[in-house]
Structures are given as structure tokens and as C-alpha cells.
Amino acid sequence: MSQYSSLSNSLGPVVADLRSDTVTKPCTAMRAAMAEAEVGDDVYGEDPLVNRLESSLAERLGKEAAVFVPSGTQSNLLGMLAHCGRGEEVIAGESYHVIRYEAAGASVLGGVALQALPVAQDGGLDPSAIASAVKEEDIHHPISRLLSLENTNYGRAVPLARINAGVEAGRALGLSTHLDGARFFNAITALGCSERELAAPFDTVSVCLSKGLGAPVGSVLLGPVDLMTKARRMRKMLGGGMRQAGILAAAGLFALERNVARLTEDHQRADALAAHLRALDIGPVTQATNMVFLTPVPGVDLGGLAAYGIATSAPDPACRMVLHRDIDEAAFAHVLSAFDAIAAQRGAA
Numbered sequence: 001m002s003q004y005s006s007l008s009n010s011l012g013p014v015v016a017d018l019r020s021d022t023v024t025k026p027c028t029a030m031r032a033a034m035a036e037a038e039v040g041d042d043v044y045g046e047d048p049l050v051n052r053l054e055s056s057l058a059e060r061l062g063k064e065a066a067v068f069v070p071s072g073t074q075s076n077l078l079g080m081l082a083h084c085g086r087g088e089e090v091i092a093g094e095s096y097h098v099i100r101y102e103a104a105g106a107s108v109l110g111g112v113a114l115q116a117l118p119v120a121q122d123g124g125l126d127p128s129a130i131a132s133a134v135k136e137e138d139i140h141h142p143i144s145r146l147l148s149l150e151n152t153n154y155g156r157a158v159p160l161a162r163i164n165a166g167v168e169a170g171r172a173l174g175l176s177t178h179l180d181g182a183r184f185f186n187a188i189t190a191l192g193c194s195e196r197e198l199a200a201p202f203d204t205v206s207v208c209l210s211k212g213l214g215a216p217v218g219s220v221l222l223g224p225v226d227l228m229t230k231a232r233r234m235r236k237m238l239g240g241g242m243r244q245a246g247i248l249a250a251a252g253l254f255a256l257e258r259n260v261a262r263l264t265e266d267h268q269r270a271d272a273l274a275a276h277l278r279a280l281d282i283g284p285v286t287q288a289t290n291m292v293f294l295t296p297v298p299g300v301d302l303g304g305l306a307a308y309g310i311a312t313s314a315p316d317p318a319c320r321m322v323l324h325r326d327i328d329e330a331a332f333a334h335v336l337s338a339f340d341a342i343a344a345q346r347g348a349a
Ligand SMILES: Cc1ncc(COP(=O)(O)O)c(C=O)c1O
Pocket: 022, 070, 071, 072, 073, 074, 076, 097, 098, 150, 152, 180, 182, 183, 208, 210, 219
């Protein structure tokens, strides 16, 4: 089953939408910042807030330049296409978004091969597996060009030591490096490292503003000027050049200023939910940053959650629940008591 489940028709009013942190809606203050945004034509490079978003985030992460794009998928695609030409190859983890959930865009649009490696327990890749995946120069082989890592991966904040070891292994064999940091700020929150420390090993980094940070739209690709110039050209080619995009950049700037520190709350709630589920003993539970996965034991019917107005997503066989800023104290308490009721009905059917 896809992890991207639509809200079921059987669901009544939604009390807690735990399918993803992408469901977060802009708060009143963010909407006000968007309404007041000073705008210009960003394709001409004249939108002041897009320019501010790109330069301030580049400064924060220690990169030369940045490009504001509509989505994380486009940001990763531009990153891969900026690094790789036709017949070249990206090496990434088999469960990573670039491999599994981006419709093979780099292959379809850029003639780029995607080589998937097993993902380790911590969400990282084994350095020796990276080294063995790099192909020697031979007319039969694709040209190995880019190592693409992901942090967080299924909520797991991949430790810096693991990241650095993988990057070192790839660089020693001539690979460039990209980070899919859709949840970059969840990763630094969990790892306790600085934004620059997490970004430093990578040539290019993609971060999303529209997940736990609560902006309605937008991601930013960051890296050296030459690659960002290529990415900007390809953004235009893909139809991603936006005009008065400052309305969206205003939301992104608001999110970066106001919503990073509070991610700790989502992580704490995820931890509390995981502890509650473990105490109910209804199946194995794993939790990392803002995500909780439950694999219900036979007799526990999670279909019943819909009746409580709770939406989850279902990457087989586990149920995924993502904590985010739109789950307030009352909604969270409701989720805990719904699970109490489901556990009490266990095997009753
Ligand atoms: C790890 C990861 N990378 C990239 C993306 C793509 O982001 P978008 O949905 O903005 O295209 C997602 C989306 O959830 C994601 O989870």
C-alpha cells in the first residue's frame, strides 16, 4: 500500500491528521506575512523576499547560493540534473525518496541511472557498499557521478559520523554529494548539531519548508554558484520559474524564523505516543524524530481509528503517524484515548 493515502470517505470530521507533516496549514500570522509580502518578478530576479530567502538560507547553511523551488521533488531533481549528465549515475538508498517516490524523474528527464543500495538500521548507507557500487571506467558502465543521502530517513536522524564516513568513501572514488534534507531541521534538532555541520559534507543540499515548518509551498536547493546557475536554468525548463513568488517566500522566511525551534515539541510528542503504544502492547513500535510506526498484532484493528477522526498512513505493514504543529494538546490527548479504546476492543470482533 502506498504511504500516500488519501483521506478515506469513511472518515468523519478529521480531529488528528497524522498521515504526514506535509498536511500542516499556514497559521494566521504566517498568512498575514504572506498578505503583506512585497513582491517582484522572480524570473527577472526581482522578487525581494525570494532573494532574501535564498541568500539568508545560503548564509545559514554555509553555501554559496540557493534556488527557491516549488517542491522537494523538484529540488532533488534539479540537484541530480545539475550534477549528472546523460549516462551518468546517482547512488542512493533503496528506501530514499529520490529512488522510490519521485517517479524516476532524473532518469525520465535527464537520462540519469539510479543505483539503489540497502539502507542500514540508522538510515544511512554502508561506506563499503558505496565504494563497491562505484563503477570503474569501462565503456559498458554508467559513469558513477553522485552520492545522494537522505536525512532524516523515515524519521531517523542519520548520525554525522555515518554521513561523513559515506561521503568520504564516495569522494575518494570521485563522487559528488547531495543531501535530500526534506526534514533537515528535524535532523539537526535530533542530532544537536549546527545547520552548517549537517550541510558541510555535501556539495548540494535540498531543504523543504512545507513539511514540519508549516509553509504551504516551497523548498530550497543550495550549493555552489555554478551548480545553482544550472539548476536555475533547469527550473525554468521544467516550468518552475515563478513570478511574484515573494508571497510564498514570505511564508518560508516566517517558517525558518519561527518554526524551527518548536520541532522539539513534535519529537517529544512522537516519543510520548510511542511510549503509550508500547504500554498498550498492541504491536511493535518504532519512533524517530517526529514519526511513529506501529505494526499491529492480529486482532488489533486500526481501521477503527477513522471512526475517531484520526488519519494515518500505511507503509506496509506498519502504520505511520507523523506529529506536527497542527496537532495540538487536545488532538494529541484524543489520539492517545482512541488507541486506549482500540486496545480495549482487541480481539473483540
Ligand atoms: C524525504 C523526502 N524527500 C523529498 C520529498 C519531496 O517533497 P515534495 O512533496 O515537496 O515534493 C519528501 C516528501 O514528503 C520526503 O519525505
